[in-house]
Amino acid sequence: MKIAKVRVVNVTKRFGDLVAVNNVSFEVYEGEIFTLLGPSGCGKTTTLRIISGLEKPDLGKVYIGDNDVTTLPPQLRNVCLVFQEYAVFPHMSVYDNIAFGLRVRKVPKEELSKKVRELAEVLELTDRLNTKAGRLGISEQQRIALARCIAVEPEVLLLDEPLTFADAKVREKMRRELKKIQRELGVTMIYVTHDQLEAMMLSDRIAVMNKGRLLQVGSPIEIYDNPQSLFVAHFIGSPTINTIEGVLVKERGRFLVKRGEVAIDVSEFMSSYHNVESLLGRNIVIGIRPEDVYLDVNGPIEGVVEVIEVSGERLAIHIRVFKELVLKALVPIHEIVSEGERVRLSFNLEKVHIFDKATEEKVVLSRVK
Amino acid sequence: MKFHGTRVLLSALKYITIGVFILWVLIPVAWVVSLAFKPYAEWRVSYFVPKNFTWNNFIVLFKSEAFIGIMGATAIVEPVTKPLINSLVVTSLSTIMAVMIGFFTAYGASRYNTPGPFGLFFTLLTRMLPPATFVTPIMVYYSNLKLLDTHFSLIILYSAVTVTYGIWILKGFIDAIPIEWEEAAMLEGATPIKTLFKVVLPIARPGLVVAGLFIFLLTWTELLFALVLTNVYAVTLPVHISKYVGAVGQLYGPQAALALIGSVIPIAIGYAIQKHLVTGFTFGMVRG
Ligand SMILES: Nc1ncnc2c1ncn2[C@@H]1O[C@H](COP(=O)(O)OP(=O)(O)O)[C@@H](O)[C@H]1O
Numbered sequence: 001m002k003i004a005k006v007r008v009v010n011v012t013k014r015f016g017d018l019v020a021v022n023n024v025s026f027e028v029y030e031g032e033i034f035t036l037l038g039p040s041g042c043g044k045t046t047t048l049r050i051i052s053g054l055e056k057p058d059l060g061k062v063y064i065g066d067n068d069v070t071t072l073p074p075q076l077r078n079v080c081l082v083f084q085e086y087a088v089f090p091h092m093s094v095y096d097n098i099a100f101g102l103r104v105r106k107v108p109k110e111e112l113s114k115k116v117r118e119l120a121e122v123l124e125l126t127d128r129l130n131t132k133a134g135r136l137g138i139s140e141q142q143r144i145a146l147a148r149c150i151a152v153e154p155e156v157l158l159l160d161e162p163l164t165f166a167d168a169k170v171r172e173k174m175r176r177e178l179k180k181i182q183r184e185l186g187v188t189m190i191y192v193t194h195d196q197l198e199a200m201m202l203s204d205r206i207a208v209m210n211k212g213r214l215l216q217v218g219s220p221i222e223i224y225d226n227p228q229s230l231f232v233a234h235f236i237g238s239p240t241i242n243t244i245e246g247v248l249v250k251e252r253g254r255f256l257v258k259r260g261e262v263a264i265d266v267s268e269f270m271s272s273y274h275n276v277e278s279l280l281g282r283n284i285v286i287g288i289r290p291e292d293v294y295l296d297v298n299g300p301i302e303g304v305v306e307v308i309e310v311s312g313e314r315l316a317i318h319i320r321v322f323k324e325l326v327l328k329a330l331v332p333i334h335e336i337v338s339e340g341e342r343v344r345l346s347f348n349l350e351k352v353h354i355f356d357k358a359t360e361e362k363v364v365l366s367r368v369k
Numbered sequence: 370m371k372f373h374g375t376r377v378l379l380s381a382l383k384y385i386t387i388g389v390f391i392l393w394v395l396i397p398v399a400w401v402v403s404l405a406f407k408p409y410a411e412w413r414v415s416y417f418v419p420k421n422f423t424w425n426n427f428i429v430l431f432k433s434e435a436f437i438g439i440m441g442a443t444a445i446v447e448p449v450t451k452p453l454i455n456s457l458v459v460t461s462l463s464t465i466m467a468v469m470i471g472f473f474t475a476y477g478a479s480r481y482n483t484p485g486p487f488g489l490f491f492t493l494l495t496r497m498l499p500p501a502t503f504v505t506p507i508m509v510y511y512s513n514l515k516l517l518d519t520h521f522s523l524i525i526l527y528s529a530v531t532v533t534y535g536i537w538i539l540k541g542f543i544d545a546i547p548i549e550w551e552e553a554a555m556l557e558g559a560t561p562i563k564t565l566f567k568v569v570l571p572i573a574r575p576g577l578v579v580a581g582l583f584i585f586l587l588t589w590t591e592l593l594f595a596l597v598l599t600n601v602y603a604v605t606l607p608v609h610i611s612k613y614v615g616a617v618g619q620l621y622g623p624q625a626a627l628a629l630i631g632s633v634i635p636i637a638i639g640y641a642i643q644k645h646l647v648t649g650f651t652f653g654m655v656r657g
């Protein structure tokens with residue numbers, strides 16, 4: 001049984017004419033890492049600030065535990081936020097920064113000192129305790145801010161892109177540390193990032209946002225395997241998902257997606273669904289992830305290999321199928337293929353997604369038993 | 370070669386111009402310094418370096434009128450000790466008041482937009498009217514309130530007319546402080562007041578120093594109000610300086626000596642706090 005720690009219910013926030021957060025609802029379970037993921041300007045920070053109480057929603061409610069905190073000021077909410085920038089108090093030493101909230105709470109001196117040193121140890125700040133925090137680099141500042149937040153044992157820990165300014169190596173290490181610390185403390189964490197890879201690696205569940213709206217909530221695997229909209233399909237995954245746009249038509253008993261000279265035969269896929277006829281004549285987008293595109297000598301689609309890149313343990317092959325259509329395929333690194341070669345392709349039919357071009361939503365088809 | 374010649378000429382011109390400006394500024398200062406160390410006989414001669422160097426002008430400042438008579442002029446001037454202390458007390462207290470009130474007002478203006486843009490502009494009013502226009506009504510009020518010639522009245526008046534500088538200077542500094550620092554403090558459980566004192570005030574310290582120095586200098590040199598509103602007990606240094614040259618005599622030497630003392634004090638203060646001034650002007654460095 002999952003207990004909802006934070007509930008955001010129909011929250012809307014406007015800045016003048018701009019709707020920064022548009023009727024957003026979600027639940028965050030106790031003890032999980034919940035990530036708000038989306039491009040810059042989509043309303044992630046605003047949502048986080050509404051949860052923290054720094055911003056009041058125009059509409060909607062926020063609950064922490066069983067309490068409606070919508071009108072509660074931030075200092076009474078027992079949540080803590082690590083800011084993207086200006087995370088530490090620059091005029092105080094690292095020690096004083098970490099101790100700040102404890103001093104506000106009048107924690108006895110010895111207990112305070114013990115706690116500060118413990119946290120400094122965990123976050124590798126021990127040899128910096130007497131340095132002025134403003135003198136340190138951004139990645140150290142983020143660690144100080146994290147220690148300061150953890151010190152007051154908040155019910156919910158909010159982090160706004162805390163790793164943006166760290167370099168790749170530090171980021172990877174910090175991400176692991178963060179998860180480890182979160183698991184040890186069991187604290188509920190809401191994490192904001194625009195980096196889909198970071199979200200996938202860190203989160204228990206992800207909420208994808210765009211233009212102030214919440215598009216989809218789910219585990220990383222759910223979001224990856226079953227995107228409910230074209231935006232989510234595009235935003236998640238690297239290399240990005242292949243899309244084939246066109247009108248669905250039926251010619252000589254076969255289903256084709258056609259646009260200009262592009263014509264892709266999708267009969268095999270369509271034949272396993274019931275209500276396909278209703279899609280005929282509609283503008284649709286077919287989405288297929290590069291790893292679900294196979295090199296297959298008997299495949300129905302033919303093209304020429306244009307570019308081959310090494311992508312991690314695999315090869316990313318760009319294949320020009322039509323003048324206006326290039327498909328990407330991720331294949332095992334030992335696959336023997338060369339640029340300029342003519343190849344045939346097939347799709348993993350289980351993993352083909354169909355979206356309505358107009359609404360950009362996933363088209364729900366019912367499967368033939 | 371011709372080009373090179375022009376360049377030399379231009380740079381020579383530049384240095385000559387700068388030199389003239391420096392002389393323009395420094396000659397009166399040099400004149401005061403020179404006068405302060407000259408004996409009575411040399412006050413009216415035009416050379417800079419005193420023939421008979423003397424400390425007498427300084428010594429005389431701290432003595433009673435009888436000694437001044439010996440120097441050949443007859444003026445009745447009190448020892449400088451009291452005006453000096455008055456000036457230090459009045460200027461320090463009114464500066465602290467102006468800076469603190471200015472800080473809180475600037476904070477309200479910066480974060481809560483009180484008292485509104487017009488209200489803020491309105492605070493400049495005390496500086497837009499020539500002081501001479503309102504010194505008389507103020508004298509009448511103070512007279513009715515039995516506040517004439519008191520430290521208290523000067524402190525109130527000085528802080529009232531300089532607070533607007535405190536507000537405007539500090540508003541610039543507070544505007545530049547990212548709000549996230551205050552928000553972070555609140556999320557740690559600090560009340561707004563605690564946040565103000567523990568976070569904003571220390572971060573704005575360079576601004577407080579800049580505003581404080583500026584207001585201190587203005588108040589330290591103020592003559593008109595002090596001249597009208599004081600008489601015996603609360604006389605300040607600028608008023609006292611003016612007493613050495615007037616209908617009763619022309620004591621250029623002691624006057625120069627006192628001017629020198631009067632300017633050494635703000636210079637010393639400025640020097641003592643220059644560390645903070647430097648941080649003040651490079652405030653951007655503090656940020657993320
Ligand atoms: N205080 C504010 N005043 C006006 N507009 C704002 C304010 N805060 C955010 N916005 C706008 O709201 C939108 C969402 O911002 P934000 O929540 O910061 O996005 P994100 O964190 O996802 O990048 C942006 O278009 C931003 O410009």
Ligand SMILES: [Mg+2]
Pocket residue numbers: 041044045046084160
């Ligand atoms: Mg943001």
